[in-house]
Amino acid sequence: MAPSLMILGVFVAFPTFQSFWYSLHDWTIGAAEQPWVGWGNYRHIAADPRFWGALLHTVEITAVSVVFIVVIGMLLATALSGEGIGSRAIRSIFFFPTVVSLTAVGLAFRFLLDPDIGLASGLAQGLGLQPIRLLSSTQWALPTIIAVSVWKSVGFAMIVLVAGIKGIPRELYEAARIDGAGSVAITRYVTIPALRPTTMFVTLMLTIQSLQIFDLVYVMTAGGPLFSTDTLVTKLIRDGFVQFKAGEAAAISWVLLLLIAIVTAIQLRYFRYNDAD
Amino acid sequence: MLATSRWTFLSIGLVLALVPFIWTVGASFRPESDLFGHPERLVPTEWTLHGYRQIWEQLPFFRLVLNTILFAGVTTTLTVVFDSMCAYALARLTFRGRTLCFWLVLATLMVPFQTTLIPVFEELYHLGWLNTYQGLIVPRATSAFGIFLFRQFFMSVPRELDEAARIDGAGHFRIYSRIILPLSKPAIATVALLNFTALWNDLLWPLVVSSSPEKRTLPAGLALFAGTHVTDHAVLMAGAVISLLPIALAFFMAQRYFVAGISTAGLK
Numbered sequence: 001m002a003p004s005l006m007i008l009g010v011f012v013a014f015p016t017f018q019s020f021w022y023s024l025h026d027w028t029i030g031a032a033e034q035p036w037v038g039w040g041n042y043r044h045i046a047a048d049p050r051f052w053g054a055l056l057h058t059v060e061i062t063a064v065s066v067v068f069i070v071v072i073g074m075l076l077a078t079a080l081s082g083e084g085i086g087s088r089a090i091r092s093i094f095f096f097p098t099v100v101s102l103t104a105v106g107l108a109f110r111f112l113l114d115p116d117i118g119l120a121s122g123l124a125q126g127l128g129l130q131p132i133r134l135l136s137s138t139q140w141a142l143p144t145i146i147a148v149s150v151w152k153s154v155g156f157a158m159i160v161l162v163a164g165i166k167g168i169p170r171e172l173y174e175a176a177r178i179d180g181a182g183s184v185a186i187t188r189y190v191t192i193p194a195l196r197p198t199t200m201f202v203t204l205m206l207t208i209q210s211l212q213i214f215d216l217v218y219v220m221t222a223g224g225p226l227f228s229t230d231t232l233v234t235k236l237i238r239d240g241f242v243q244f245k246a247g248e249a250a251a252i253s254w255v256l257l258l259l260i261a262i263v264t265a266i267q268l269r270y271f272r273y274n275d276a277d
Numbered sequence: 278m279l280a281t282s283r284w285t286f287l288s289i290g291l292v293l294a295l296v297p298f299i300w301t302v303g304a305s306f307r308p309e310s311d312l313f314g315h316p317e318r319l320v321p322t323e324w325t326l327h328g329y330r331q332i333w334e335q336l337p338f339f340r341l342v343l344n345t346i347l348f349a350g351v352t353t354t355l356t357v358v359f360d361s362m363c364a365y366a367l368a369r370l371t372f373r374g375r376t377l378c379f380w381l382v383l384a385t386l387m388v389p390f391q392t393t394l395i396p397v398f399e400e401l402y403h404l405g406w407l408n409t410y411q412g413l414i415v416p417r418a419t420s421a422f423g424i425f426l427f428r429q430f431f432m433s434v435p436r437e438l439d440e441a442a443r444i445d446g447a448g449h450f451r452i453y454s455r456i457i458l459p460l461s462k463p464a465i466a467t468v469a470l471l472n473f474t475a476l477w478n479d480l481l482w483p484l485v486v487s488s489s490p491e492k493r494t495l496p497a498g499l500a501l502f503a504g505t506h507v508t509d510h511a512v513l514m515a516g517a518v519i520s521l522l523p524i525a526l527a528f529f530m531a532q533r534y535f536v537a538g539i540s541t542a543g544l545k
Contacts, residue, residue, distance in 0.1 A: 004363035004419040005378060011416040012385040015396035022395060029399050076290065079283050090287065092532055094294055099528050099535060101478035103496035104517035107503055108301040111510050117309070119300050122317025151293065159539055212389055215480045219500050233391050233481075240395050241485060253392040264387050 016257075022250035029246050041251040051252070053227055054235040061146050061231065062210040068150045070203055073157025074195075078187055080158070081165040091162065095155035102152065106219030109148050110135065138228040141221050145229055148216060153209075157202045164198030165191060197271070204267045211259055232256050305329070305514035312510065328511030332519075335512055337490050341498040342519070348413050348483065348494050349476040355418040356472050357465055363419070364427030365453045369439065379428075386421040390481070398485060408488045417482065423468040426538070430464040431457060467538040470531055474524055495520045 023041050025034045045051040076094060080087045097105065113120045113134050121131030134140045168191065176190050192199075214233040217223060223230035223238070232252055240249030299319050304312065305328050307321040315322060332338050366372075367379050397416055398407070406412030438460075439452045447455070458465070483497040490498065499516045528535060 004359040004424060005381070007359070007416065007419040008382065008385050008421065010400070011397055012388060012393055012421075013381060015393035015400070016385075016388050018396035019392050029395070030402055072290075075286065079287055090291065092529070093291060095532075095536070096298075096525070096528060097294060099474050100521050100524055101480075101496055103478070103480050103500050104301075104520050105297075107499065107513050107517045108297055110503075111304060111514065112297055112300055114510075117304075117312040117316050117510060119296070119316060119319070122315070126317050151297070155294075156539065159536055163536075163539075208389075212391060214391075215496075218480065219503065222504065236391055236394075237481070237485075241398075246395050246399075250395055253389075253395065256389050257392045260387065260389050 019250045019253055022247055023254050025247050027247035027250065028244060037247065041247045045248055045251055045255075050227055050230065050235065054230045054232050054252075055255070057142060057229060058211060058213065058231045058233075060142065061149065061213055062207055065146045065149045065153070065210055066203060066206045068146075069153045069157050069206055070199060072150070072154050073161055073202065074192075074199070076154065076158040077161035077165060078191060081162050091155075091158065095159050097152050098155040098159075102215035103219050105148065105152055106216045109144075110220050113144065135221055136225050138225050141225060141229045145216055145220060148220070149210065149213065152216075153206060157206065160202050160205075161195060161198055164195050167198075168194045200270055201267070204263055204270075207263050208260055211256065211263070301514055302518055305511060305518045307511065309510065325511070328509070328513075328515035329519075331509060331512045332515050335509070336498055336502055336516070338498075338516070340491060341493055341495045344492060345477060345494040345496075345520075347410065349473050351410075352414045352417050352476050353469055353473045355414070356420055356423055357469050359419045360423035360468060361427045361458065361461070361465070362453065363424045364431055365449075365457060367424070368428045368431035369452075369457075370449070382421045382424050386425065394481075394485060401486065407486060408492050410492070412486050413483060413492070413494075417476065420468075420472060423472065426468055427461070427464055430461055434460055463534070463537065466531065466534045470527060470534050471538045474527070474535075477520075477524060 022034075024036065024038055026037050026040070027034050080091050080094075112118045115121045115131040115133045118131075120134070124131045132140060134144045172190050172194065173186060176186050181189065212233055213231050214237070217229050217231055217234050218237075221229045223234040232255065236249045236252045236256070239245045239252065296319065303319055303321050306324050306326070308323055308325045308327060311321055311323045363382075367375060367382075401407050401412045401416070404412070406415075434457060438456055442452050442456055478496060479494070480496040480500055483494040484500065487493045487497060493501070495516070499513065499520065502516075503513055
């Protein structure tokens, strides 16, 4: 047990408080003097339109993608909850994008959407349309990243929801069928209500994941064009490791921590409430 | 009617899920001229191994692959050993501060990795561990989620087993290594696969810790390469395909452990 606790203590628990300490200083990594600035870093980022841009994009990506992922994941899960070979095989195809690297996915989509050599523009030409420069357009880059993020995580939602559907007692379905409910009514009045805790869990997990979005953005647009896809974590990395403003980066990292703490608190509250039910 | 719309929906979904992979694999075998000429095709009209040959010359590719195997392999092994030991103590021993330790583990589960990134970077800087293998590996060599998953699993192993062993004179290490671990193969497989996949695919951590190409992993190497000279699509597509291969193989061979891990997380 000692090695685990040491690693968690030295590399997770202690640095969490340290990063808050940094956020109160004009911190430069490795410097001899770290002047105290109090809430200065927080005031500074609050006055920085790029910080608000990054926060807004993060919230936009999260809100829009999570809704799409949960709805599509639910449709897939209800269509594929069977135990037949067919259902299982199709489920693994949908689940596969979840396990592969975001770097590779990001690279693949970057070329797939390339206006000169990409499949997307090939199809657009086939339909007689002008190819759109999706990733170099300030208007389209963010929706494109959201779409790829949905593509990547739909399988995750589906798999957890299928596990949830399997946990629903058979009797509920039999009772509904005896009462003459059709398959739409069964989904509406049995599956969806019984899945509420699972749906809630998937939603919160995806929200926590999505607030931390980095890989896709870094590989596909690096936050550009003109910061239109910049997120909290891409800004944090740029401030901390490119511009060496560790204090400000630490302040951003605490904003992220607070956002995630809020989501986690909702999660704990919800499940405690549900257990008490 | 309902069945038809169900199949229409699933077929569209399948096309959307599969086409990006098929196109990427195809593109990695296509010369530039073929892509420019027929961007709408999924299957190459002209085949070439140019991308796969060039990647060895334009990137220290062998090194990147080796580093990724080392980073993901060694870190996963250590994580499984450390996490299961810690979980054994939390599930089977009674000692002062056990509840506190368990809460510490749960609390670290909630801290986003990016919050600790800058202080950990500075710790590694002072240790002289930046751009080294130990710097890459040690801070990631345990996971709160793994401890949690092992603990849940160990709680379900009957206590009579270790009591019988203790009567036979076995100490805790013997009980852990000879009784609990051999019974925990599904938990080991799940933790190992989830961690290996996450580490193999990880971009942010290797990007921050490693600064020289000699210490980079595949995702970090590819991302930086893509950022600097995006001239040759085939090279990058070949790199992406090679980085996907081991995970794809692991996935299709051991799917139930991936699903088990994610569902355990999902159903508490």
